[in-house]
Amino acid sequence: MVRFIHTADWQVGMRAVQVGSAAETVRRERLEAVRRILEVARKRCADFLLVAGDVFEDNRVDRVLVQRLLDLLSRSPCPVYLLPGNHDPLVPGAVWDHRGFASPGNVTVLRRAAPVAAPGCVLYPCPVASKESNQDPTGWIPREGAGLPRIGVAHGSVEGPNVSPWDHPIPRDAAERCGLDYLALGHWHSTGTFQDRTGAVRMAYSGTPEPTSFGERDSGNVLLVEVEAGSPPSIQVIPTGRLEWVRMEETLLGPKSLEGLKGRLEALPEPGSTLIHLTLRGHMSPQCLDDLEAIRQVLEARFLWHRIHEDPWEVDRSWIQLLPEGMLREVALRLLDRGEDPAVRDRAVFEMYRILKEVRG
Incomplete structure (x- = not known):
């Protein structure tokens, strides 16, 4: 039996500009996730670590950062196999040309579509050589092979209704068709498995070990896989993510x-490592505006990053009628009746409310 860690989509060097000041923390956690993966490999006595593509964000990542990752992997308790993916394809001038990858050690870049002897098994790598392709990357794998466990590793999208034909398409029966005991997949950031005709799971996405954005269904994991030749593998999901990307x-x-x-936000664990994207819609009243300011203060003080997206509101005009007759009430009513974008118009009205409240103390 062979035991290994299946992971993918590290995307070291991810810029994360969409989260502003939190970007540096997000980038740092990419490397910290690798440290946690190595610790999992050590505790679970893994025979090797298999990374199914997109080790780096792209081929332009800073070469000092590449060296940092190599230094980190040099302390791995087991051999490490890295597959080029669509973010870091194997092209001239690629990140894989870094001289550190040429040095003897425990890190192997899977550069060729050819069998590779690994501890207790044979690997069948499918390195990516272009950002897009309509060719099945697993198409080269021979049906027959050695008596050892046969482990494929590929990067692309399992064929389905929402998959682009240029997204390195992988048939849903690829593991069975190629006679593989297990096919380690990368590219999708959520953990996912695929059953063959017998109901056995022989191909899976590990997902990214550290979430990368809002909306990822089940990311922040690696897979511990145990395989015997000719038998269905045992697959265990192990959480490794630290940052939480919460959409509300x-x-x-x-x-x-x-x-x-406000209560649900305050109940979230580990706010200092949580990014919040909050969308508000519906009926906005002056009291809501006051409560929203309190929520902004909670988000700013406690959470790693936040953004509040405000859809156009239905404005409560009742407070305007409480204004004294004269210029102030007339200005507020005219603001609401103007033809500008509703979000801009309503924001102007509520800014007026805020100013009046401050003046009145």
Whole structure:
């Protein structure tokens, strides 16, 4: 039996500019995730570590960062096999030309579509040589091979209704068709498995070991895989992610709509490592605006990063009628009746409310 760690989509060097000041923390966690993976490999006595593509964000990553990763992998408790993916394809001038990859050691770049002897098994790598392709990367793998466990490693999209034909398409029966005991996949950031006709799972996406964005269904994992030749593999999901990317939506129905939201935000564990994307829509009243300011303060003080996206609101005009007759009430009503973008118009009205509240103390 062979035991190994299947991981993919490290994307070391990810810029994460969409999260502003938190980008440096996000980038740092890419390397910290690798440290955690090596610790999993050590504790689980893995025979090797298999990375199914997109080790780097792209081929332009800083070469000092490449050296940092190599230094980290040099301390791996087991051999490490790296597959070029569509983010870091094997092209002239690629990141894989770094001289550190040529030095003897425990790190092997899987550069050729040819069998590779690995501890207790044979690997069948499918390195990516272009950003896009309509060719099945596993198409070269022979049906027959040695009596040892046969482990494929490929980077692409398992064929389905929403898959682009240029996204390195992989048939859903690729493991069975190629006679593989296991096919380690990369490219999709969520952990996912595929059953063959017998119900056995012989191909899987590990997902990225550290989440990369909002909306990833089940990322932040690696897979511990145990395989005997000719038998269905044993696959265990092991969490390795630290940052939480939380998307929340709230429909405002009345003055107290935001009270529950504030409570849910305060109940989230580890806010210092949590990024929040909050969408608000519905009926906005002056009290909601006050509550929203309190929520902004909580997000700013406690969370790693946040963004509040405000859909166009239905504006509560009742407070305007409480204004004294004269210029102030007339200005507020005219603002609401203007033809500008509703979001801009409503923001102007509520800024007016905020100013009046401050003046009145």
